[in-house]
Each structure stands twice: as C-alpha cells, then as structure tokens.
Amino acid sequence: MSVPIAVLVSGRGSNLRALMEAEDKGQLGCSIRCVISSNSEAAALNHANVAGIETCVCAKPDPDAQLLEILEQQEIALVCMAGYMRILSPAITTPYAGRILNIHPSLLPRYPGLHTHRRVLEAGDAEHGCTVHFATAELDGGPRIIQATVPVLSDDDEDTLAARVLEQEHQIYPQAVQWFCQGELRLDGDTVWLHDQQLEGPIAHAVA
Ligand code: GAR
Numbered sequence: 001m002s003v004p005i006a007v008l009v010s011g012r013g014s015n016l017r018a019l020m021e022a023e024d025k026g027q028l029g030c031s032i033r034c035v036i037s038s039n040s041e042a043a044a045l046n047h048a049n050v051a052g053i054e055t056c057v058c059a060k061p062d063p064d065a066q067l068l069e070i071l072e073q074q075e076i077a078l079v080c081m082a083g084y085m086r087i088l089s090p091a092i093t094t095p096y097a098g099r100i101l102n103i104h105p106s107l108l109p110r111y112p113g114l115h116t117h118r119r120v121l122e123a124g125d126a127e128h129g130c131t132v133h134f135a136t137a138e139l140d141g142g143p144r145i146i147q148a149t150v151p152v153l154s155d156d157d158e159d160t161l162a163a164r165v166l167e168q169e170h171q172i173y174p175q176a177v178q179w180f181c182q183g184e185l186r187l188d189g190d191t192v193w194l195h196d197q198q199l200e201g202p203i204a205h206a207v208a
Contacts, residue, residue: 002031003181006076008067008084009037013044014166015082015103015173020051022174029181033074036067038086064091071096078180081135082173093137098187101180102135103173105165107147112140117158117165128152128161130169131202132176134187143192144202145185146172172205 007016016035022028035048040057048055058066068091071079081088081102093100106116108131120128129149136142148168152161179185185194192199 001029003029003077004033004075005030005078005080005177005181006071006074007032007035007048008079008081009035009042009044010039010085011042011044011083013042013047013083015169016044017047018170018174019080019082019177020047020053022178028174028178030078030177033076034070036070038063038084044083064089068092068095078177079135080173080177087139088135088137090137093135097136098134100135101132101145101173101176102140102142103130103132103169104140105130105162105169106140107131107149108133108140108144117161120152121156121158121161125152128165130165130172132172133202134192143187143190143199145176145179145192145194145199146203146205148172148205148207150207168205168207175205 007019009016020032023030023032032053034054034056035044036056036058037045038058045055056070077099079096079100107129111119127149129147131144131147133144134142148171150164150168176185179194
C-alpha cells in the first residue's frame with residue numbers, strides 16, 4: 001500500500017526532488033499527494049508542477065490552520081519538512097505527533113536554526129553533517145533518526161561544505177521516509193523504534 005505524504009518546502013527543493021526520484025524508482029512505498037510551500041516564489045513548486053503533483057501556498061494570516069485543513073482533506077499519513085522555513089505550531093505537531101519528519105543540515109543537537117555551515121566553519125569543527133528527526137514544535141527539535149557525518153576540509157568555504165552535506169541529505173531523507181512507509185520506523189512518546197529496536201541515538205549513515 002502506498003503511504004500518502006505531503007512535502008513542506010520554502011525554497012530550492014532539492015530534497016523534494018530526491019524524494020520524488022526515489023518514489024519514481026519505487027523505493028519509498030509512498031505517494032507524494034501534495035507539496036505545500038510557505039513561499040509562493042519557491043523553486044520547489046516548479047518541480048512539483050512539472051511532475052503533476054498538487055501544490056499549495058500556505059500564507060498568513062493563519063498558515064497552520066490552512067495546512068491542517070489540507071493534511072486532513074488529503075488524509076496525509078506522513079508530513080516531510082524539506083527546507084520548510086517556518087516552525088510548526090502545536091496545532092499541527094500535536095495531532096501529527098510521530099508523523100512529521102524534518103531534515104536539517106547539522107549534527108543535531110548542534111546548530112539548530114540558520115547558517116549552520118558558516119557556524120561550523122567559524123567554530124573550527126572537524127566534522128559536520130545532517131540529521132533526519134521526528135519534528136516537534138521546537139525549532140529543529142525532536143527525536144533523531146539518522147545522521148550522516150562529513151569531514152570539514154581545511155580549504156572548505158560555506159559553499160563547498162554545504163554541497164558535501166547536501167549530497168548526504170539526499171541519501172538519508174529518502175532512507176528515513178522509506179523506513180517509515182514500510183512500517184519499520186515509528187515514534188512512541190520520545191522513543192524512536194526502528195526494525196523493532198529502540199534507538200539509543202541516531203543511526204549513523206555510512207558515507208561512501
Ligand atoms: C536543506 O539543506 C535542509 O536541510 C535545510 O534547508 C535546505 C533546503 O534545501 N533545512 C533546514 O535548515 C531546516 N531547519 P532544499 O530546498 O534544496 O531541499
């Protein structure tokens with residue numbers, strides 16, 4: 001059975017495309033029912049339109065009320081935040097607890113929020129990466145599922161580092177969505193279960 005999912009976006013949409021490509025190859029077990037943007041100019045909306053996926057822009061005055069209505073109407077089973085630059089309120093995170101995933105370009109809990117690559121370089125960290133986690137109403141907060149770690153190289157700038165991390169984002173997000181859609185991944189309270197095992201911390205993705 002194909003799990004109906006919604007993807008929330010605000011910008012470029014490369015993670016949306018990674019999910020669309022994996023779905024096209026039959027790897028996810030889901031069907032992307034709609035792409036919802038906080039921003040009418042998001043390039044991600046074009047990717048969805050080209051693929052014939054329904055799109056919607058949720059704007060003020062009450063974007064979460066609009067979002068909730070769409071999720072309920074479309075009977076969405078999983079919400080994937082893919083560069084969605086708005087914090088969801090409890091109006092969404094409470095009814096959809098355990099059914100919202102987010103991807104973030106850092107090794108959470110380090111560097112929630114913006115400009116993660118710059119902050120990693122400024123701190124002189126040796127490693128950086130990305131995380132997929134169950135989302136809560138806290139900015140980039142919630143139980144972690146999978147992380148990929150990449151080295152920070154001595155000649156890195158923000159762009160080179162961001163590109164190395166993004167490549168891994170496109171690996172770990174489809175992986176997490178596949179686990180969820182296959183019924184292998186679930187959240188119980190604050191505990192993440194994967195393949196019937198309780199996770200003590202995020203799975204470390206093997207970076208090729
Ligand atoms: C990605 O790097 C994603 O991890 C990040 O926004 C970018 C969106 O790129 N998300 C966050 O920072 C969430 N706090 P994309 O539109 O090309 O997928």
